[in-house]
Amino acid sequence: MKLLSKKHGDYFEAHKGCPWMLVWRDPVTKKQHRRFEAEERRAREAAARIELQINARVSDVVPRVLTFTAAKDVFLDQYPPGATRDEYERTLDRFGTFCGKPDSEQWTLRVLDRFKQKRAADTTHIGKGEDGKPVPVRGTTINKDLRNLARFFNWCRARYDTPNPFDRLDRGEKRLKASPKLKGYWTPEQFKQFIAECPDPEWKAAAILGIHGVGRIGDIRRLTVANLDFERNYVLMTRANAQQKTGKEALCPIQPKYMAILADYVNHLPDGQVKLFTSKLHHTSWEYQVGKAKLPHLAFHWLRSCLVTWSVDAGQPIEWSSRLLRHSDIKVTRAHYDQANELKIAQRVVDNLPI
Template identity: 25%
Template sequence: MGHEWKALKDRFGRLRADDLLDVDPGTHLTIAEVLSAEHIVERRAAGRKDGTILTELSRLRTVCNWAAQRGMMKAAPKWAMPPIPRARTRHLSREQFARFLESAAVPHLRLFAILGIATGGRMGAILELTWDRVDFERGHILLDNPERDRTAKGRALVPMNESARAALLQAKEAALTDYVIEWAGQPVASVKKGIRAIGKAAKVGVVSPHDFRHSAAVWMAEDGVSMSEIARYLGHKDSRITERVYARFSPEHLQRASQSLEVGEFTQKRLAKRSPGLPGTEIEKAFELGKSLLENKPRAAFVQLDEVSDRFVIQLKNGVALAIPPTIMQSLTGLLPGLLSEVEVIGSGHGLHSKTLGVDLLLLDLLAKAIGAPAEAKRRAS
């Protein structure tokens, strides 16, 4: 919290808690909303990323929510917040990991990489791992530290595969401390710099300790391991988190949805039945867009309702935007629920219940072709 407060105190430190609830006469927004919006602009100008800014303001919001719940504030303030950054899910292929290990000459870094893949554990869990939680007889590794305070991030009991067993037995013979990962007779606080250096030497790009966890999950998904099993392996308390990030790597991902879109009159009749009153041409457009979505590799995007044009604007990662008529979007929502995630709330104006839909979509040219409206595709002004 110290680093975050350092960034916040000049703007917020002079205020009493309830001052944040006052309304600014010029904007009709609360002081909290005005100051947090100013904070976002200033921090971006200083080169800070939205993830950093979000963390800073979230700390302040948490404190105020805590105070409001205990009657120390009249109410919890509303805040301006930057968008949540898309999660970084970089992973190594098996060939890249083999090259990484070939370049890993430092024993504790090599052992960390092997355990990162074999256990899918977070950096903190692996660095805190002690030998009393490595059970060679039963063949499992307990990543959870009984002496550690419980947090929202779960830690798992995982099986010990042969790669991990061989590496651990070798490390056990040379152990000088109770910690599995050690260097010069001392536990290790971080391996970020060392892992990055090995990745550079192996020419596999920028590698972080967390990439091994992602790689483990992706490899399991690619091999057809169920999302619930991967969730347990990673220590996720909610398998929806696992599915949102890793389901796309599974060969079974969207197979059932794809089968429902087999080309033929029957599928189009089903779509028409799900969207009564929709003109036939609109049904065909929605059907073709749905086929394209499932037949091509998805690209991440967001969809928002533009209340001015009364259309759904698809925003792609490359800055391209595309307007979709609500009738088509409504049909896709009913037909392809597997493509929609993290649904929040809006009114029922178009039979949808989301203000912002996280949707897996393909490239702009496929979208434009599918709905036959390339004139509506436009590059967002940079």
């Protein structure tokens, strides 16, 4: 049957026996109608339940109270099933578990402080070491949880006029943030110790590439064997997310003694292997290798900070390190690497004055 016209979602089609007659046909089946009606009914019931809870008052003096569970249900209903909804749901579940599902009267900075302390000490993230034993890993998404909570409290305040503990204007206090982690630092001797004692050849090769400024852990994962030039001792680093064509490729020099270690690592790879690393190079495995070498905690990304610090201590200008790390601005290097300040450079210049 041929479709003749369409207006406001109603479909008209020719009758089988009488082509000159138009018959209305609804494209939505009865099963879809029932599903749509059930979803609308559940949404109306949830909205009515919330309205009843926030409008229930003991007296005119008692402020409106919004329960955490009801607010969470309506807040999550506005997001379709997917990664965003799951992320908010995990954050709110952690908040309810750590803080006891407080109502709107208890949404204060003290509750957020309690959540921050318990979230920082959370060891529910369990990784596995090389021997298969579970290795507890501290939570690393505290700031993301705080951002999700801020969005939740802002939504509750805009819709139900509830207090927002993140609002510095009402509370007169600064916005709550997780205390920044102390940046780890290795000396050159400690890095050499890690290369000598690390039993995992993949992490040994990745650490060599990271300390030479080849790229971040995501860039290192994408490297192939063809990116290594053993004759001229450099690595061709490519970035898939670079905005400009000039930033997609860069040549990174490697010291000859460490290039020999990389050559030995490549020689032991299976024949025909294209990628340089077969594992995902997860941070939990890195922390396990650092602990096995009996070295202080150091995130893999902070190897770049060590590179800047060592170059500044050696008397090199910080601009050279910024170019090596391919930062868009020198301010980025100064902001992310506190130990690499220009005072050390100025001190060395003054000490070497021919006077």
